[in-house]
Amino acid sequence: MGNEESVFFSRVLTELTLSFHIIYATIGVGVPLMIMIAQWVGIRKNDEHYILLARRWARGFVITVAVGVVTGTAIGMQLSLLWPNFMELAGQVIALPLFMETFAFFFEAIFLGIYLYTWDRFDNQKKHLLLLVPVAIGASFSAVFITMVNAFMNAPQGFDIVDGELVNIQPLVAMFNPAMPTKVAHVVITAYMTSAFILAAIAAFRLLKGSDHVYHKKALFLTMKLGLIFSIGAAVIGDFSGKYLAEYQPEKLAAAEWHFETEGEAPLMLYGVLDGQEVKYAITIPYALSILAHSDPTAEVIGLNDFPEDEIPPLYIHYLFDTMVTIGVLMIMVSGLYWLGRHMRWRFIHSRWYRWLIVAGGPLTVIAIEAGWWYAEVGRQPWILRDIMKVPEAATTSGHVDTMLYLFATLYLILGVGSVVVLRRMFRKNPVEREIADREAEVREGTRKGGDHR
Amino acid sequence: MDEFLMFYAPFIVLIGAIILAFIVAPMDGAATRPPKEKKK
Numbered sequence: 001m002g003n004e005e006s007v008f009f010s011r012v013l014t015e016l017t018l019s020f021h022i023i024y025a026t027i028g029v030g031v032p033l034m035i036m037i038a039q040w041v042g043i044r045k046n047d048e049h050y051i052l053l054a055r056r057w058a059r060g061f062v063i064t065v066a067v068g069v070v071t072g073t074a075i076g077m078q079l080s081l082l083w084p085n086f087m088e089l090a091g092q093v094i095a096l097p098l099f100m101e102t103f104a105f106f107f108e109a110i111f112l113g114i115y116l117y118t119w120d121r122f123d124n125q126k127k128h129l130l131l132l133v134p135v136a137i138g139a140s141f142s143a144v145f146i147t148m149v150n151a152f153m154n155a156p157q158g159f160d161i162v163d164g165e166l167v168n169i170q171p172l173v174a175m176f177n178p179a180m181p182t183k184v185a186h187v188v189i190t191a192y193m194t195s196a197f198i199l200a201a202i203a204a205f206r207l208l209k210g211s212d213h214v215y216h217k218k219a220l221f222l223t224m225k226l227g228l229i230f231s232i233g234a235a236v237i238g239d240f241s242g243k244y245l246a247e248y249q250p251e252k253l254a255a256a257e258w259h260f261e262t263e264g265e266a267p268l269m270l271y272g273v274l275d276g277q278e279v280k281y282a283i284t285i286p287y288a289l290s291i292l293a294h295s296d297p298t299a300e301v302i303g304l305n306d307f308p309e310d311e312i313p314p315l316y317i318h319y320l321f322d323t324m325v326t327i328g329v330l331m332i333m334v335s336g337l338y339w340l341g342r343h344m345r346w347r348f349i350h351s352r353w354y355r356w357l358i359v360a361g362g363p364l365t366v367i368a369i370e371a372g373w374w375y376a377e378v379g380r381q382p383w384i385l386r387d388i389m390k391v392p393e394a395a396t397t398s399g400h401v402d403t404m405l406y407l408f409a410t411l412y413l414i415l416g417v418g419s420v421v422v423l424r425r426m427f428r429k430n431p432v433e434r435e436i437a438d439r440e441a442e443v444r445e446g447t448r449k450g451g452d453h454r
Numbered sequence: 455m456d457e458f459l460m461f462y463a464p465f466i467v468l469i470g471a472i473i474l475a476f477i478v479a480p481m482d483g484a485a486t487r488p489p490k491e492k493k494k
């Protein structure tokens with residue numbers, strides 16, 4: 001295998017691993033907060049349905065954590081095996097958040113274990129809820145630390161290279177790089193958003209399949225409300241990300257918008273096709289790119305023609321950016337209308353087609369996560385460390401990456417199918433209606449602790 | 455202005471959204487109400 005081939009296979013394997021891992025990681029970051037909110041509402045309102053919601057979500061969550069751990073370990077291993085030259089530099093400069101991510105995960109895992117095994121052990125549910133705080137903090141901080149490493153790849157700082165040697169290394173400066181705040185906040189809030197819409201999709205699906213139980217209605221209303229808040233937040237922070245790009249990685253923004261000439265009053269182009277440097281059939285929103293980049297409709301936005309040709313990212317990222325933004329706006333509308341419709345008692349939000357739209361929202365937000373990451377990563381090309389190291393310079397020269405690719409692809413297939421099968425069986429075998437009836441019987445007979453949750 | 459939007463505002467929005475989520479989550483009156491009857 002030549003070097004070009006090993007670079008190619010390393011790229012494909014890394015992309016496959018990250019694309020698969022991010023589904024489980026996103027759920028792993030977002031769902032603990034959803035569980036916490038549901039249990040908190042249950043305690044505040046002394047409502048058994050919300051407590052049960054928290055309990056069932058927690059059970060499903062464990063399966064996704066398990067897969068996340070396996071694929072996360074695969075990433076750690078592949079980083080060193082496939083990108084050794086990158087890791088040599090990164091290991092000296094940005095290893096701190098990599099380690100801290102592991103600690104955040106242990107923090108989460110230890111308390112998750114205690115939380116799961118102590119349901120019904122506390123007379124006071126509030127004490128049990130306290131155990132969930134470190135789980136939610138650990139989960140979110142795993143994302144914070146690992147995204148810091150990714151931010152460093154986009155805006156490396158905190159070291160100097162003198163005669164090929166790394167000197168003057170400052171790990172904290174590397175961690176708090178300019179890409180960090182927008183990236184960390186966008187990643188965390190979109191994880192909350194995605195988790196809310198996946199859980200909403202499950203509730204809507206149950207209602208579509210004939211359940212009329214108020215449990216599912218409460219679950220749907222709660223998750224749609226949370227989805228609305230977090231999707232608006234994601235769009236606002238996405239706008240800040242645009243401002244970061246305009247300042248620090250203008251080529252990534254210009255490539256996403258097929259913006260060739262540096263000029264003011266720049267419009268935003270949605271979809272369309274590219275003919276040379278001419279954009280055809282696109283939906284054009286006047287001034288919007290200048291506003292996204294600098295909060296000013298007349299501001300100048302740097303175009304692609306200002307960059308050397310070999311430093312321009314692939315232009316197909318335009319469609320990835322558009323997919324992410326379209327799904328974001330769609331989900332704000334779907335959840336906003338649902339929330340308004342609930343208050344205004346509109347009937348159409350209970351129609352089958354609207355519920356199917358909510359069901360589609362689950363997979364759609366996962367697609368937005370994938371599109372967002374592909375955009376952010378492909379948009380950094382040709383660099384692995386912007387302006388310092390190009391991707392081919394970082395890669396392994398091993399001749400066996402293709403074999404690794406096939407083996408890992410098989411592993412992900414087994415994990416993906418396996419986790420879906422286990423989750424389905426778990427919830428089918430123990431339908432919520434039966435669990436509610438059981439718990440009501442326990443409360444009547446007085447055999448359960450914590451009957452009153454306040 | 456852009457400095458503020460890039461460095462501080464993302465965390466303010468994130469934390470604000472989490473707090474707002476806890477505030478609005480218990481307000482579920484609208485979820486348990488039946489939809490309006492159709493006009494005959």
Ligand code: HEM
Binds near residue numbers: 234239326329366
């Ligand atoms: C609705 C308006 C949105 C805007 C304006 C927006 C904007 C952006 C921008 C500019 C980036 C690139 C940041 C960078 O490379 O530094 C980005 C990345 C990303 N976006 Fe969005 N986004 C939006 C919605 C969404 C939604 C709905 C999701 C997923 C549910 C999402 C998920 C992501 C992810 C995972 C990344 C990669 C991580 C990162 O670089 O921050 N975005 N977004």
